[in-house]
Every structure is written in C-alpha cells, then in structure tokens.
Amino acid sequence: MPTAAIIGGGVIGSAWASRFLLNGWHVQFHDPAPNSEAVLNIVLDKARRWVPEVYDRLPAEGALTLCDSIADAATGAEWIQESTPERLEIKQAVLVEVQASCAAEAIVASSTSGFMPSELQAGSARPEQILVAHPYNPVYLLPIVEVVPSAAVPEETVQRAEALLRDIGMKPITLRAEIPAHVxxxxxxxxxxxxxxxxxxxxxxxxxxxxxxxxxxxxxxxxxxxxxxxxxxxxxxxxxxxxxxxxxxxxxxxxxxxxxxxxxxxxxxxxxxxxxxxxxxRSVSELEDERDANLVAMLKALRKEDTAAGAFLNRLGGSGA
Ligand SMILES: NC(=O)c1ccc[n+]([C@@H]2O[C@H](COP(=O)([O-])OP(=O)(O)OC[C@H]3O[C@@H](n4cnc5c(N)ncnc54)[C@H](O)[C@@H]3O)[C@@H](O)[C@H]2O)c1
CATH class of the missing domain: 1.10.1040.10 (N-(1-d-carboxylethyl)-l-norvaline Dehydrogenase; domain 2)
Incomplete structure (x- = not known):
C-alpha cells in the first residue's frame, strides 16, 4: 500500500490524514503540538462516520504511524502533504527538512491557501518536486483539490500528482498559471x-x-x-x-x-x-457535524441526479460508487 506523510495536523492536515487512511493509504503523521494526536482522532472519527456514506467502495483502512520528526514522517513516503500554519518562513523551513529525507521522486504538496509554488520553492534543493495541492474543508468529504505547479515542475510530475489525488477520491483541477490564492x-x-x-x-x-x-x-x-x-x-x-x-x-x-x-x-x-x-x-464540533450531515445528504442527492459532484463520485474507480 502506498504511504503518505502528513506534516502539520491541524484542521486541514488531520482531514488529509483521514482521507488518505480511509482510501487505503498508510499515513506517517507529524505535528509537534502536544494535543495533535487528540485533534487527529476527533477528525478521523468524524471522517469514519461520514465518508463511507458517500464514498461507498472504500478499501481497507491504511495504517497510521505517529512520527516524532519530519524526517521520520517523510522517509519512504510517496506523497508528502504539508499543512503547517500559513506563514511562508515556516513552510519554507519545513519543506527544506522534508526534502532532506524524502525520495527525489516523491511528490511534495502544500495545502497553502495563498502562497504560490515558486515562493515555496525558494531555497529548496529540488524545486521540481514541490507543488500546491489546495483542498477545501472538510478535506475528507469535499472532492475538489486545486493543483498548482510552477514552471519548475515537469508535466510528468503534475500528471502523477493528478493520478495520486484521483486514487484518494479527489477531483484535481490543475491551474494554468500560479497566482496568489489560486482560484x-x-x-x-x-x-x-x-x-x-x-x-x-x-x-x-x-x-x-x-x-x-x-x-x-x-x-x-x-x-x-x-x-x-x-x-x-x-x-x-x-x-x-x-x-x-x-x-x-x-x-x-x-x-x-x-x-x-x-x-x-x-x-x-x-x-x-x-x-x-x-x-x-452550538459548539464548533456540533456545527461541523451539521455541516457534514448536510454535505452527505447533498452529495447523495447529487449522486442520485448524477450531476455535478455527484456525477464525479458515481464514476470513481477504486473508491466511491
Ligand atoms: N482551514 C482551512 O479552511 C484551510 C483550507 C485549505 C487550506 N488551508 C491551508 O492549510 C494550512 C493549514 O491550515 P489549518 O487551518 O489546518 O491550520 P491549523 O492552525 O489548524 O494547523 C496547523 C498545524 O501545523 C502544526 N505545525 C506548526 N509548526 C509545525 C511544524 N514545524 N511542523 C509540523 N507541524 C507544524 C501546528 O501544531 C498545527 O496543528 C495553511 O497553509 C492553510 O492556508 C486551510
């Protein structure tokens, strides 16, 4: 089974981890916050509850490994997803550390909402393996992901990234140019x-x-x-x-x-x-549950009509209907 590294496990990183796990990938997870395991478990529980309702041909769940360092998480991973706070200096430092341990052929993706891949690549040893894969919250349910390469990223890498994202039930939209905040x-x-x-x-x-x-x-x-x-x-x-x-x-x-x-x-x-x-x-967790229940109901309705995101889910190969 392929392995993904999740670096930064807050709102977005934990949901990425959940999506990978539920789609059969092993996950190596690193977040230095003392409560990060608890945050991950809460998000993972929500994902386990809702995802099978709309993605109904899921494989067996992958194995989760909690890692003490970025190096441990990135080693051996095919896909590395960086979801640290939206501060360029943090992201650049994390990416340098990731690249010191990950394979040259691995894909290093950032969840950044605003930075362009060329900004993330500044100071990097291998800019050609870094791109943006920008998801939407909740990442475990919403299929869309914006893929943003810079000119340094070869077409073959972009295509491999798109294929890997499809493998976890997502619909990648690759942008034609990098701009701050994508589309x-x-x-x-x-x-x-x-x-x-x-x-x-x-x-x-x-x-x-x-x-x-x-x-x-x-x-x-x-x-x-x-x-x-x-x-x-x-x-x-x-x-x-x-x-x-x-x-x-x-x-x-x-x-x-x-x-x-x-x-x-x-x-x-x-x-x-x-x-x-x-x-x-109502607590934030209660609001999230309302949101997820509504999204599931809407996605089911859209699947029944075979339209928009429902049509996409109906045609998923490994996961989904
Ligand atoms: N929240 C959203 O709706 C949303 C949507 C799409 C993309 N994003 C992007 O995702 C990224 C993360 O956002 P978030 O909302 O999950 O933030 P968050 O604050 O919930 O999580 C950030 C996590 O990064 C961890 N972290 C800090 N320094 C780290 C380091 N050096 N190594 C590993 N982990 C580290 C923190 O402990 C925290 O758990 C940002 O770039 C943001 O722009 C956010």
Missing part, C-alpha cells in the same frame, strides 16, 4: 470582503448574510456553479443575453470591489457578537 480563495475573498463591508455599513447581520446564501444562491452554486447558473439566468438566449443585460452593472458602484474594510476592534467585536448569537450555543 477558489480568490473568489471567496471577494465575497468575504463584500460581506465585511455589509456588516460594517450596518446593512445586514452575519445571520442575514448567511441566510441569503443558504436559502438562495448557495443552493444554486452547489450544483450549477457560477457560469451555468448565469447561463440559465439569461433565459433561452443564454449567456450572451445575460452578459448584455447585466454587463453594464459592472460599471456601477454595486460593490466595494478591492477596497478593504478596516478590521478595527469595533468591526471585529460586531462580527464576533453577531456570530455568537447566530451559533446560539
């Missing part, structure tokens, strides 16, 4: 920035903004994305009509665009207060 986080940041303005300007609360998403366009996005949604919004005339009708709006000041709201104490307090009220006493 998904670019889109999300634009929405996030607007939402912060709407709260700062007193237009809506966190709960109202979430309701507008969850009862409306969030449902559309989950199965039709942005462009197919707008194609249908244009009626029979489709995308051309939609662009003609709504294109001019882009010139009006509907959005604050790239202006960044000042995240001062007052705004932070307001968001935290509204978010606490919205949670109504």
């Amino acid at each position: 998904g986080d670019r889109l999300l940041e634009a929405v996030w920035r607007e939402a912060l303005w709407l709260i700062k300007d007193g237009v809506a609360t966190t709960e109202q903004i979430d309701d507008i998403m969850t009862h409306g366009f969030g449902l559309r996005w989950a199965q039709k994305g942005l462009f197919e949604t707008y194609r249908t919004a244009g009626g029979e005339a489709g995308m051309k009509h939609f662009l003609e009708q709504f294109g001019p709006c882009l010139q009006w000041p509907w959005t604050k665009l790239t202006d960044v709201p000042d995240l001062d104490e007052e705004l932070i307090d307001r968001i935290v207060e509204q978010s606490d009220a919205q949670a109504a006493g």
Whole structure:
C-alpha cells in the first residue's frame, strides 16, 4: 500500500490524514503540538462516520504511524502533504527538512491557501518536486483539490500528482498559471470582503448574510456553479443575453470591489457578537457535524441526479460508487 506523510495536523492536515487512511493509504503523521494526536482522532472519527456514506467502495483502512520528526514522517513516503500554519518562513523551513529525507521522486504538496509554488520553492534543493495541492474543508468529504505547479515542475510530475489525488477520491483541477490564492480563495475573498463591508455599513447581520446564501444562491452554486447558473439566468438566449443585460452593472458602484474594510476592534467585536448569537450555543464540533450531515445528504442527492459532484463520485474507480 502506498504511504503518505502528513506534516502539520491541524484542521486541514488531520482531514488529509483521514482521507488518505480511509482510501487505503498508510499515513506517517507529524505535528509537534502536544494535543495533535487528540485533534487527529476527533477528525478521523468524524471522517469514519461520514465518508463511507458517500464514498461507498472504500478499501481497507491504511495504517497510521505517529512520527516524532519530519524526517521520520517523510522517509519512504510517496506523497508528502504539508499543512503547517500559513506563514511562508515556516513552510519554507519545513519543506527544506522534508526534502532532506524524502525520495527525489516523491511528490511534495502544500495545502497553502495563498502562497504560490515558486515562493515555496525558494531555497529548496529540488524545486521540481514541490507543488500546491489546495483542498477545501472538510478535506475528507469535499472532492475538489486545486493543483498548482510552477514552471519548475515537469508535466510528468503534475500528471502523477493528478493520478495520486484521483486514487484518494479527489477531483484535481490543475491551474494554468500560479497566482496568489489560486482560484477558489480568490473568489471567496471577494465575497468575504463584500460581506465585511455589509456588516460594517450596518446593512445586514452575519445571520442575514448567511441566510441569503443558504436559502438562495448557495443552493444554486452547489450544483450549477457560477457560469451555468448565469447561463440559465439569461433565459433561452443564454449567456450572451445575460452578459448584455447585466454587463453594464459592472460599471456601477454595486460593490466595494478591492477596497478593504478596516478590521478595527469595533468591526471585529460586531462580527464576533453577531456570530455568537447566530451559533446560539452550538459548539464548533456540533456545527461541523451539521455541516457534514448536510454535505452527505447533498452529495447523495447529487449522486442520485448524477450531476455535478455527484456525477464525479458515481464514476470513481477504486473508491466511491
Ligand atoms: N482551514 C482551512 O479552511 C484551510 C483550507 C485549505 C487550506 N488551508 C491551508 O492549510 C494550512 C493549514 O491550515 P489549518 O487551518 O489546518 O491550520 P491549523 O492552525 O489548524 O494547523 C496547523 C498545524 O501545523 C502544526 N505545525 C506548526 N509548526 C509545525 C511544524 N514545524 N511542523 C509540523 N507541524 C507544524 C501546528 O501544531 C498545527 O496543528 C495553511 O497553509 C492553510 O492556508 C486551510
């Protein structure tokens, strides 16, 4: 069975470990935090509960080894997934240590939300084996992963990375160019920035903004994305009509665009207060369970309709239906 090394086991690293294990890979796991094993076990329990509901042809679970050092974790691994805090100097130092122990043909992937692979490769002994594999939370359930190589990464390595990610039930999307924050986080940041303005300007609360998403366009996005949604919004005339009708709006000041709201104490307090009220006493773990149950129900529905992520899961080879 192949082996993956997980370096950094917080929210994302633990979920990567769970995905690899549940898809039959052995996992060598390293995180220096004293509570890292407990964090991993909590995430792994959630993954064991939910993943088999939508990925229904899973192999026997791989073996987990907890490692005291990066060197121990990286030695012998085919895939190394770095998920340390989003600080370039930490990631670069970790990657140097990883490369001192891993095989030259191993793939060294980073979960970074914002850094470009060429930034991660600076100072590295073998830049050609480092790329970005950016997942979405919860990594054990959501199939998408953005693969971002730099010019230093050969095509053969990219293809091998895509094949390995498919092996653990993921849908890799390889970007055509490296940019800060890749694609998904670019889109999300634009929405996030607007939402912060709407709260700062007193237009809506966190709960109202979430309701507008969850009862409306969030449902559309989950199965039709942005462009197919707008194609249908244009009626029979489709995308051309939609662009003609709504294109001019882009010139009006509907959005604050790239202006960044000042995240001062007052705004932070307001968001935290509204978010606490919205949670109504539910813990983060309870919110995660609600999220996972909903995702599973939605993925099942999409599988039944054989559309979007459901169509992808229906056609998975080793795992999935
Ligand atoms: N949270 C998300 O939704 C999300 C989504 C996609 C990608 N990411 C990216 O994943 C990465 C990790 O994010 P996270 O949310 O899991 O953060 P996190 O703070 O939950 O976890 C980071 C972990 O790294 C460990 N760590 C710190 N120094 C280390 C070292 N030298 N060696 C090994 N482990 C070390 C910490 O103990 C911690 O457990 C970041 O690059 C982030 O941008 C996050």
